[in-house]
Amino acid sequence: MARFICGADRHQVTLLPNRLDDYVSEDNPVRVVDLFVDELDLTALGFASMMPAATGRPGYHPATLLKLYLYGYVNQVTSSRRLEREAGRNVELMWLTGRLAPDFKTIADFRRDNGPAIQAASRQFVVLCRQLGLLAGGVVALDGSRFKAVNTRDRNFTPAAVRRRIEQIEASIARYLAALDTADRQEDEVAHVRKVRIAERLDALRTRMRELQAMESLVEAAPDRQISLTDPDARAMATRGKGTGMVGYNVQAVVDTEHHLIVAHEVTNVGHDRTQLAHMSRQGQVATGHEALSVLADRGYFSGEEIL
Incomplete structure (x- = not known):
């Protein structure tokens, strides 16, 4: 390792700062997130679970989860699973949440259940920026x-997409019918097994055809003639x-x-x-x-x- 920059010995005993605050500089943006959330009236903004129940397992304070969510937004960490991992290894998040590490389901549920309240908090941030003169350009x-x-293209239906899939199924049915005729002219055991398998596939295709025909009627009746099954x-x-x-x-x-x-x-x-x-x-x-x-x-x- 001569002539290279060498790192510290992993077994070397060092005296680290006793305070977590010493790891976060005074001009770190995470301090802005912390101060901004602490000054918000979360009850007035409509955040749920501001009054915890007297019984049951204690939950996380909405302010803690909002700080975690805003930190992820600022640093382009949008996945709840990634936020869970960062909360356990990121020093800035340890400082922000007090070393709390909510699981990804808790983070996702908070984001889902408090959508309007998060929007209201965002509006408060815009108001703050306007008061500080940061939006003075006009x-x-x-x-x-x-x-x-999350919805895939196969789970999205438009009139053109339904017609295209019906045509594909009709072409598949025609091919299987031709293969079935060929199998009928053969008398061996292999041909019999093949004929049974083709008949099963034909039944599946006919069932799919009926589903698409029903979906075609639903698409035509939709206001914008489009239906998404997973994400409406x-x-x-x-x-x-x-x-x-x-x-x-x-x-x-x-x-x-x-x-x-x-x-x-x-x-x-x-x-x-x-x-x-x-x-x-x-x-x-x-x-x-x-x-x-x-x-x-x-x-x-x-x-x-x-x-x-």
């Missing part, structure tokens, strides 16, 4: 980002590549151009941005407090009606 940028949903709010969205559409959401975000802070956002299930310009601009106007607001957007938002 110029914002608007754009949409597509996020993939998710919608199929076209992408630039041919045949590479995804099922997910279109997240609209209004960002202050000076400090790059998100001042307003909204999750939609519309695949394009043409109907979002006026609506999101008004949200940015309310969030920044500027009556005269300049909004920058790309040509995907071009719509004469929206501009008017």
Whole structure:
């Protein structure tokens, strides 16, 4: 190991600081998260479980879980399982939560059960930024980002997708019928076994055909003629590549151009941005407090009606 930078001996005894606070610098952003949450009125914002039950196993305080969630948001750690791992090995999170490490199910349930309250807390942060003069530019940028949903493409149905799958099943049925005719002209035992197997597959295909025909009626009756089974709010969205559409959401975000802070956002299930310009601009106007607001957007938002 000569001429290389050598690390410390793993068996060397050292005197580490006794306080966890000594590991977090004074200008660390995690201190902002801690101070911000401590100053919030979580009851007024609508967070659940603020009054714990007198019996049963004690739970985590909503402030602790909110700090954990916000830390993950700031550091792009969105998975509840990753947050669970980070809480057990990340010194900043140990300092933030007091060495508490909730399991991923607790984190996920908190995020699911307190969606409106988390949005209200986000609005309070925007108000704080406005009071500190961080949103004083009067110029914002608007754009949409597509996020993939849990719903797969096979569990999403549109009129074109249903027709395409019915055609595929009809072609498969025709092939199996031809194979069944061939097996009928053969008399050996192998042909008999093959004929039974083909007949079973034909029954499965006919059952699938009936399911698709029923789904076709449901799709035609749907308001936007689209149904997602796993995630009902998710919608199929076209992408630039041919045949590479995804099922997910279109997240609209209004960002202050000076400090790059998100001042307003909204999750939609519309695949394009043409109907979002006026609506999101008004949200940015309310969030920044500027009556005269300049909004920058790309040509995907071009719509004469929206501009008017």
